[in-house]
Amino acid sequence: MARGLKTGADYFPLDIKIFRDKKIMLLKNKFGFEAISVYLALLCDIYGGEGYYLEFGDEDAFILAERIGGGCKGDFVAKVVKYCMEKELFDKSVYEEHGILTSRGIQERFLRICAKRDLVCLIEEYVVISVDNIKIVPKSIQKKVHYETISSAGNRISGTGNDEKGTGSTQSKVKKSKVNESKSSSSSKKAGTATTKTNSRAAEINGLLPNSVDCVTRERMCVVLTKWLDVFPAETIKLAIDTSMDYNKFNLAYICTVLKDWMENGVKNGKKYISVGKNMRVSTWNSKFPQFESHDYDYEKIGRLIEEKANEYLAVT
Numbered sequence: 067m068a069r070g071l072k073t074g075a076d077y078f079p080l081d082i083k084i085f086r087d088k089k090i091m092l093l094k095n096k097f098g099f100e101a102i103s104v105y106l107a108l109l110c111d112i113y114g115g116e117g118y119y120l121e122f123g124d125e126d127a128f129i130l131a132e133r134i135g136g137g138c139k140g141d142f143v144a145k146v147v148k149y150c151m152e153k154e155l156f157d158k159s160v161y162e163e164h165g166i167l168t169s170r171g172i173q174e175r176f177l178r179i180c181a182k183r184d185l186v187c188l189i190e191e192y193v194v195i196s197v198d199n200i201k202i203v204p205k206s207i208q209k210k211v212h213y214e215t216i217s218s219a220g221n222r223i224s225g226t227g228n229d230e231k232g233t234g235s236t237q238s239k240v241k242k243s244k245v246n247e248s249k250s251s252s253s254s255k256k257a258g259t260a261t262t263k264t265n266s267r268a269a270e271i272n273g274l275l276p277n278s279v280d281c282v283t284r285e286r287m288c289v290v291l292t293k294w295l296d297v298f299p300a301e302t303i304k305l306a307i308d309t310s311m312d313y314n315k316f317n318l319a320y321i322c323t324v325l326k327d328w329m330e331n332g333v334k335n336g337k338k339y340i341s342v343g344k345n346m347r348v349s350t351w352n353s354k355f356p357q358f359e360s361h362d363y364d365y366e367k368i369g370r371l372i373e374e375k376a377n378e379y380l381a382v383t
Contacts, residue, residue, distance in 0.1 A: 075179045078113040089153045104146045118176040119168040157194050184268035186210050187281035267292045274304045
């Protein structure tokens with residue numbers, strides 16, 4: 067089974083001045099240190115879950131209280147959440163409309179956490195920041211952002227289970243690096259270069275895909291079509307994508323079939339590829355309809371005759 071699109075984060079940055087923050091100080095003064103535990107627990111659930119938001123209702127307040135323990139009650143959690151919205155630690159308007167907890171700061175930090183990802187999916191209705199603002203989100207990250215709607219996001223496949231396996235693999239690599247530090251350093255540099263190249267190629271493919279493609283399909287297409295960049299230039303792959311859409315067969319299998327067919331026909335040059343591709347599309351189109359004999363007509367003469375007849379008709383009437 068293909069690995070799902072990673073949504074949440076494995077960590078999130080915590081400002082060392084958090085206890086000097088005016089909003090946090092007011093929260094502590096109102097409810098005590100237990101309220102800080104509630105707030106931090108919510109941040110962990112947000113970043114570790116969907117990454118930038120958390121669906122939260124009355125039942126969730128009691129569940130969170132049970133997890134925190136120490137006599138914490140669900141009613142207390144609900145009051146803390148309400149106060150956090152009043153102090154703009156969470157966005158009140160989005161919560162009232164969609165029942166989710168998020169904020170500008172949470173979303174800004176999340177996007178920066180995702181700097182090394184190939185693709186970042188955001189639900190349009192939940193976004194409270196200006197992603198296009200370079201002062202908030204660097205251009206390198208803006209290119210990776212893809213918007214989806216609440217309905218399309220419901221079809222997204224979670225990859226949490228596989229992510230845990232990935233973490234274990236990372237830990238194993240760390241242990242091996244301790245055995246031979248110099249070898250690990252060299253390998254890390256090569257891996258870093260390879261990762262940068264892969265991200266760049268995936269971003270290039272991502273830019274070729276229509277905006278209507280959902281995140282799960284988009285990720286799979288980026289992974290597979292990136293490999294075709296070793297065979298064809300990006301303009302070639304774009305033509306294959308356009309061809310699939312022309313025949314209402316936009317899917318990864320059909321696109322790969324088109325590319326494979328062109329590869330087997332020995333098409334290597336990008337410009338030549340486009341020329342051959344267009345001819346193939348035209349020939350396929352023509353094969354569906356009868357071919358009629360072409361004629362050379364003097365359209366100017368025909369036009370003059372029509373005009374003369376029209377004038378004669380008007381003169382009689």
